[in-house]
Amino acid sequence: MPNRTIIPFGPQHPVLPEPIHLDLVLEDEKVVEALPSIGFVHRGLEKLVEKRDFLEYVFVAERICGICSFIHGMAYSQTVEEIMNIEIPERASYLRTIWGEYSRIHSHLLWLGLMADAFGFESLFMHSWRIRETILDMIEETTGGRVIFGTCKVGGVRKDISNDTLQGMVRKTLELEKEIREITEIFIKDFTVQKRLVGAGVLTKEEAYTLGTVGPTLRGSGVAQDARTLGYAAFKDLDFEPIVEKDGDSYARCVVRIREIFQSIDLIKQAAAKIPDGPIDVKVKGNPEGEFFTRIEQPRGEAIYYIKGSNSKYLDRVRVRTPTFANIPAMVKTLQGCDLADVPVLLLTIDPCISCTER
Amino acid sequence: MSVLHFSKTVLKSLFGKPATLMYPVQVREYSDNTRGQIHFNGDDCILCGLCQKKCPAGAIKVSRDEQKWEINRFRCIACNYCSEVCPKKCLEMVNKYVTPRIAPDSVETFTSPYVPPSKKPAAEKGKTISA
Numbered sequence: 001m002p003n004r005t006i007i008p009f010g011p012q013h014p015v016l017p018e019p020i021h022l023d024l025v026l027e028d029e030k031v032v033e034a035l036p037s038i039g040f041v042h043r044g045l046e047k048l049v050e051k052r053d054f055l056e057y058v059f060v061a062e063r064i065c066g067i068c069s070f071i072h073g074m075a076y077s078q079t080v081e082e083i084m085n086i087e088i089p090e091r092a093s094y095l096r097t098i099w100g101e102y103s104r105i106h107s108h109l110l111w112l113g114l115m116a117d118a119f120g121f122e123s124l125f126m127h128s129w130r131i132r133e134t135i136l137d138m139i140e141e142t143t144g145g146r147v148i149f150g151t152c153k154v155g156g157v158r159k160d161i162s163n164d165t166l167q168g169m170v171r172k173t174l175e176l177e178k179e180i181r182e183i184t185e186i187f188i189k190d191f192t193v194q195k196r197l198v199g200a201g202v203l204t205k206e207e208a209y210t211l212g213t214v215g216p217t218l219r220g221s222g223v224a225q226d227a228r229t230l231g232y233a234a235f236k237d238l239d240f241e242p243i244v245e246k247d248g249d250s251y252a253r254c255v256v257r258i259r260e261i262f263q264s265i266d267l268i269k270q271a272a273a274k275i276p277d278g279p280i281d282v283k284v285k286g287n288p289e290g291e292f293f294t295r296i297e298q299p300r301g302e303a304i305y306y307i308k309g310s311n312s313k314y315l316d317r318v319r320v321r322t323p324t325f326a327n328i329p330a331m332v333k334t335l336q337g338c339d340l341a342d343v344p345v346l347l348l349t350i351d352p353c354i355s356c357t358e359r
Numbered sequence: 360m361s362v363l364h365f366s367k368t369v370l371k372s373l374f375g376k377p378a379t380l381m382y383p384v385q386v387r388e389y390s391d392n393t394r395g396q397i398h399f400n401g402d403d404c405i406l407c408g409l410c411q412k413k414c415p416a417g418a419i420k421v422s423r424d425e426q427k428w429e430i431n432r433f434r435c436i437a438c439n440y441c442s443e444v445c446p447k448k449c450l451e452m453v454n455k456y457v458t459p460r461i462a463p464d465s466v467e468t469f470t471s472p473y474v475p476p477s478k479k480p481a482a483e484k485g486k487t488i489s490a
Contacts, residue, residue, distance in 0.1 A: 059415040130378045144394035186364045
């Protein structure tokens with residue numbers, strides 16, 4: 001039996017500015033086992049619900065994650081609205097959908113950049129982020145913030161986008177689509193990129209399902225599961241199919257995310273064409289009483305919100321299950337048997353967001 | 360499989376304009392909606408304290424007795440909630456970012472010319488709490 005070595009990976013590592021620690025048990029260059037440990041950035045945001053009233057907590061919920069911030073706020077608001085039987089105006093749900101999809105595009109472009117950086121393609125990383133910047137500018141023009149939108153509230157949205165601006169945004173996004181296609185072609189077709197991704201970290205359909213993975217990691221293994229098909233916000237009126245790739249390797253997960261960018265652009269186009277006029281919020285009266293579970297699709301996968309209130313302006317409990325937490329077992333599985341040099345790439349393919357996992 | 364997919368982008372980068380701003384020379388213009396910092400217009404303020412109560416970050420402090428309105432810029436998360444709840448609309452979000460400060464707990468203090476009537480304010484304050 002060869003000698004075993006344990007190599008510590010993280011919580012500070014050049015490839016990943018996320019505080020996750022892995023003990024990599026190696027036999028020569030092969031990883032035999034990976035033992036993850038988290039708990040470096042716990043902020044106690046779920047406990048904070050006892051100190052902030054339920055209308056204010058949406059700002060805290062948005063800060064659970066720095067990338068899918070808007071969708072966190074949206075999931076929280078949706079859950080409270082379900083408990084309180086609030087029906088939000090149609091325009092508000094369309095605006096939420098549009099902003100949600102923009103945040104998915106910017107998250108996936110961010111991930112593509114990080115991925116390019118992980119396999120050593122620095123200029124591709126910068127080009128991905130250059131495109132992302134245009135998306136962020138559009139978000140800033142409409143919401144006021146670049147990554148923390150702050151536009152979601154219980155009962156609707158806080159800001160409106162005029163129809164002209166919306167058409168302008170769609171036009172700009174469609175122009176940007178060409179540039180995104182040009183950059184993503186490199187991920188899909190380039191020889192060196194394929195060398196690093198094809199066949200790396202294969203997760204079969206059964207494994208992905210039994211390990212409870214979510215989001216692009218699950219869809220990259222051939223399971224067509226997307227929480228958006230539940231039809232929350234305006235997704236019930238929009239035409240789309242979950243994007244699925246069959247191979248289950250790093251390349252498949254990368255292609256799923258690339259295709260999802262174009263799907264999001266299409267969804268924004270559809271939503272902008274269908275958006276009705278009208279009010280953007282309703283007045284919230286009373287306090288939430290009861291409990292509810294919400295499933296919502298974030299860029300990294302399905303997040304679950306559980307909220308319990310007992311007719312007080314302070315909620316009893318907010319519980320968040322973030323997609324990265326669900327994907328950690330799959331990550332550990334894919335790391336078994338891989339080369340040490342592949343660890344950063346495999347780690348990134350689940351798009352880990354440790355800060356939101358720990359909250 | 361190809362190795363020349365990047366060439367188009369490379370040529371564009373070579374002959375195109377830079378994607379970044381030459382920052383100190385060219386100043387970035389923020390959009391009108393950009394949430395930079397809260398601007399306080401003391402003339403209309405009635406020192407009701409709603410902004411203090413609603414601030415999720417606890418950055419605002421209103422002192423009725425001293426006629427003072429204070430904000431800790433480092434605590435402020437620029438969410439714009441205070442300006443939404445302000446009954447006199449004397450708070451607004453401006454698209455200019457906060458200038459750097461040396462002391463981490465530096466508090467900006469403004470005075471309001473509003474003089475609260477002796478008894479009435481207590482009743483009014485009680486009203487806002489129950490609402």
